[in-house]
Amino acid sequence: MRNLDFEFVDSSKKASKEQTRRSLTYWKDAWRRLKKNKLAMIGLVGVTLIILFGVVGPWFMPYSYSDQDNRFTNIPPRFEIYAIADDGYVFLSSQYNLILVSEKGELLDKLVRTNMDAINKVYTYSYNGEDIEVDFKNRLLEDDGGIDLKVTYKGVTSEYPTKTVSNKTFVWGSDNLGRDMLTRVMYGARISLTVAFVATIVNLIIGVTYGAISGLEGGLVDDIMMRIVDVINSIPLVLYVILLMVLIDNRGLWTIIITLGSVYWVGMARLVRGQVLGLKEQEYVLAARTIGVSKAKIISKHLIPNTMGPIIVAMTMMIPSAVFTEAFLSFIGLGVSAPMASWGTLANDALAGLSTYPYQLFTPSLAIAFTMLSFNFLGDGLRSALDPRLRKG
C-alpha cells in the first residue's frame, strides 16, 4: 500500500460522518431519566438538605449538643410576652419560671422567685428590686374569660400578652436541661445518618460478597449458602438486633452500626445472587474464564459493576430503614449514650413531657419523617431510572 492510493479528505466531509447524537452511557441515561422525575428530584434535594443540615449545620450554631443553660429550661419556640412598664418584657414558662426577654424574643435572664402563694395562685418575682406579681388563676379555671395571666409590676397590671414572639435564642426551643433543640437535632442528624450510612455500607459489603459468591459458585455451595439465608430470613430480625445490643452492652455508636450492619444483609445477598445467576451465563464472563481470570476478579471486575443499578436502588431503600431501626432502638432505650443523642433518643426523651412540651417531640419526629420521605422518593425514582425494563425513552 502506497500513499498514492489514498487521498486526504478535508475536514468538512469527516464531520458529516460523525454521529449526530452523542451516545449515552448507562449512567448518563439513568441520570437523564432521573432528572425528569419530579418526585425523585424532590427526594434528591431533600436528601442533600438533610445531609447539609447534619454536616454543615452545627458549624453555624453558637452551642454544642451538650451546652446547658440552667436558666432557660424547656423554653418553647414561640411564646407570649407581657410588657412590664417600660422596663422590658417577661414570659412565664410552663415550669413557672419568669424569663426576662427582649421585644424581639431574645432570652435575657431568669428572674428570681421571691414568694409562692400557691393558694391564691400568685407568684412573686423580683426584678431590679421591684416585685413582679404573676397571677395565673385564670389559666386553671374552666372559664378563663379570655385572660390567661395577670402580670403586675409597679402597680400596673397587664392582663393580655403584648404579643407572641419567636424564640430568638433557641430557635427550636430548649430541652429540659436548657440545651438548644436545633443544635441537638442537627447532631442527631449526624448520628442517625452516620449509623444509617455505615450500616448500609457494611450490609452492602457482606450482602454483595455473599450473593456474588453464592451465585457464581452454584451447585452445592449455592444450596448451602441460600439455605442459611432462608433460615436467617425466617427470623424476626428486630429481635436479633435487640439481642445483640443487649449482649454487647456498650452504648457506643459502633455497637449499633455493627449490629445493624451484621443483620440486614440478607435481602442484598438474594438480590445480587439473582443478578449474578443471569450474568454469569454471558459471553464476556466465559471469555474472562477462558483466559484464566480468577473468580475474585470476575466478581469484582465483571459481575458487580453490572449489578450496580439494582444494588444502588436497594441501598437507597436500606438507608431510611436503617434510620428507622436506629430510631426505634434508641426509643426503647438501646441507643447511643448521653449526652449524644440520635433522633430516636430525642423523641424518647421528649415522651415524658409530651403534653407540656410537645415541640421537643415534633422536631426530631419531623426530621425522621422528612429523611424517610426523601430517601423513599429518591429510591423510587432511581428504581424506575435504573431498571431497563421500565425504560420508556
Next chain:
Amino acid sequence: MIGYYVKRLLSALFTLFLIATLTFFMMRAIPGGPFTREKPLPPQIIAQLNAKYNLDDPVIVQYFSYMKGIATFDLGPSFKELGLTVNDLIKQGFPGSMKVGFVAVMFILLFGIPLGIISALKQNKAIDHVVMVMATIGVTVPSFVVATLYIYFISSKISWIPITGLSNPLAYIGPAIALSGYSLSYVARLTRSSMLEVLRQDYVRTARANGLSEWRVIGKHALKNALIPVITYVGPMIAAILTGSFVVERIFSINGIGRYFVESVNNRDYTVIIGMTVFYSALYIVMVLLVDIGYSLIDPRIKLGKRSGD
C-alpha cells in the same frame, strides 16, 4: 403434596432448633452471668442461686435441659421477677397484645385493601393521588411518632377517649392506628400495584368481553388473583402485629408482651429476653408456614416442592 408439607414442617422445626441453640449460646456468652450486680452479692448467695438454677452443671447438660424445656413449652424462670417464669409473663401479656393486634389487623384489611382497589380502579385520578400520597406518608412516619401525635392531638384533647390502657373499646383506636399505620399503607400500595397488573391480563378482558358486570369482573375475577401477593405480605405481618409492637405498647401503657420484652431488655433479664425471642420466632415461623401452605392451596400456579427464587 403431603411430602411438601412434611418438608416445610421439618424445615420450620429445624429453624426453630437453630434459633434456640443460637440464643442459648448467646446467653452463655454474656460476661459475668445473670447475678452480676453493681453491688456484688455474697459468694454464698451466688452459689445458692447457681445451685437453684442448675448453673453449676456443665454447659452441655444445661443445653440439653434447656432444649428439653423448649420442647415441652417451658421457657424457664425469670432471674429478675422473683417467682415468675417466662411462661407466666407470656400468659399475662399475650391477651393484651392479641386484642390490640387483632383490631390493628382488622384496620389493615378493612381499609388497606379497599383503598388499594379504589386507587387502582381510578388510576391517575385525584383520589388515586390522594391515597398514594397518604400511603407514602404512612410508610415513612414511625409508629412511635404516630402514637405520640395521636395522644397529643386527640386523646388528650377529647376527654372521653382514654389515653392509656385498654379500659374501654375506644381505647383500642389509638394503639391500633399506630400499629397499623405502616402496614396499612404498604398493603394499600401493594394491592394497587398488583390490581393494576391483573387488570391488564387477558382473562379480565375476556370477562369484560363476555359482558360480565364491572362489579363481577373486579370482585370475582380480578380481585382473587390480585390478592395473592397481598396475602404473602399479610401472613408474617399478622405475626409481627399480633405479638405487639414494643413501642406502641409502651407508649399506651398496655400490658402486652412487647412491653414486658422492652422491660426485660432494660432490666437485662436474660432468660426473659431469650425466652421471648424464642416465643416470637416460633410464632413468626408458624405464621409463615401457614401462609405458605395456604398459598399453595389458593394459587394453582405455584408448583409444590420448588423453592422460590430458583
